[in-house]
Amino acid sequence: MAVLQPGKRRIVASPSAWIIWGAVAFFLVNLAGVVGSVLVSSFGTQWFGTWLPEGFTTSWYATAWQDFQLFDVVSVTLQISLLVVVISVLIGVPASYVLARRTFPGKNLVYFMFLLPILMPPITYGIPLATVLYKYGFAGNMSGVVLANLVPSVPFVILTMTPFIEQINPSIESAARMCGAGMRSLFLRVLGPLLVPGILAASILVLVRTVGMFELTFLTAGPDSQTLVVALYYSMSAAGIRAQQSVDAMAVIYTSTMLVLLVIALRYVNPTQLVARVKENPEP
Numbered sequence: 001m002a003v004l005q006p007g008k009r010r011i012v013a014s015p016s017a018w019i020i021w022g023a024v025a026f027f028l029v030n031l032a033g034v035v036g037s038v039l040v041s042s043f044g045t046q047w048f049g050t051w052l053p054e055g056f057t058t059s060w061y062a063t064a065w066q067d068f069q070l071f072d073v074v075s076v077t078l079q080i081s082l083l084v085v086v087i088s089v090l091i092g093v094p095a096s097y098v099l100a101r102r103t104f105p106g107k108n109l110v111y112f113m114f115l116l117p118i119l120m121p122p123i124t125y126g127i128p129l130a131t132v133l134y135k136y137g138f139a140g141n142m143s144g145v146v147l148a149n150l151v152p153s154v155p156f157v158i159l160t161m162t163p164f165i166e167q168i169n170p171s172i173e174s175a176a177r178m179c180g181a182g183m184r185s186l187f188l189r190v191l192g193p194l195l196v197p198g199i200l201a202a203s204i205l206v207l208v209r210t211v212g213m214f215e216l217t218f219l220t221a222g223p224d225s226q227t228l229v230v231a232l233y234y235s236m237s238a239a240g241i242r243a244q245q246s247v248d249a250m251a252v253i254y255t256s257t258m259l260v261l262l263v264i265a266l267r268y269v270n271p272t273q274l275v276a277r278v279k280e281n282p283e284p
Contacts, residue, residue, distance in 0.1 A: 074257075080145050080149070083146045092156075114159060147220075161198050204264060
């Protein structure tokens with residue numbers, strides 16, 4: 001008969017729990033293996049039939065930077081992402097205020113319409129959207145990419161900001177109007193400071209989403225308006241002989257960019273605590 005020593009606990013779980021944890025562990029091990037192999041390959045010299053490459057070098061990153069013109073690609077990615085963020089906020093915040101403060105027939109239907117571009121796969125509406133943009137001459141350049149990415153980004157801002165605005169006491173706005181504040185002053189001086197956390201949250205989340213958006217950007221981008229994720233796809237599928245290590249180096253650069261954005265989003269913005277931030281500043 002086995003006797004457990006003091007201080008040691010016996011792990012007891014149902015068979016279904018062990019299966020679930022085993023599946024999660026299997027997924028994480030495979031994910032780590034895939035990411036690790038790409039990372040090691042981006043630094044390897046030659047890697048054929050061995051556990052590790054014959055040597056390590058950083059020259060593949062310089063090769064990828066020059067061959068794929070990553071400076072221009074990163075610059076275009078930042079320009080498109082910032083334009084999408086600014087336009088989405090300028091459109092989404094006033095629309096969120098209307099939805100939060102006004103009651104009108106069909107309001108639930110409007111919410112549902114805003115949910116569709118977020119819930120549906122982008123490719124389902126991306127193809128007809130790209131067709132319309134090409135028809136009117138917007139696709140194939142930066143303006144078409146921005147317009148296409150606004151379709152899911154504006155609803156994302158609206159759905160993020162509407163519950164945030166609903167938690168702000170309407171009496172604050174009533175008091176400001178009684179003191180003679182117009183709508184512009186109300187937004188800039190009264191609601192503006194209260195909305196900064198929500199706007200920051202929506203902006204960072206839209207930025208991350210735009211940088212990682214492949215389908216809509218791929219369908220509407222031209223040679224000079226490709227973002228990093230589209231350029232990575234073309235580098236893998238383009239004709240000709242390319243060193244796999246340089247493609248892996250580009251993949252590491254893209255993954256690192258997404259991780260940095262994700263860390264920033266999680267460090268400074270927690271969407272689940274937006275309401276809590278409003279409650280932390282109660283009215284006097």
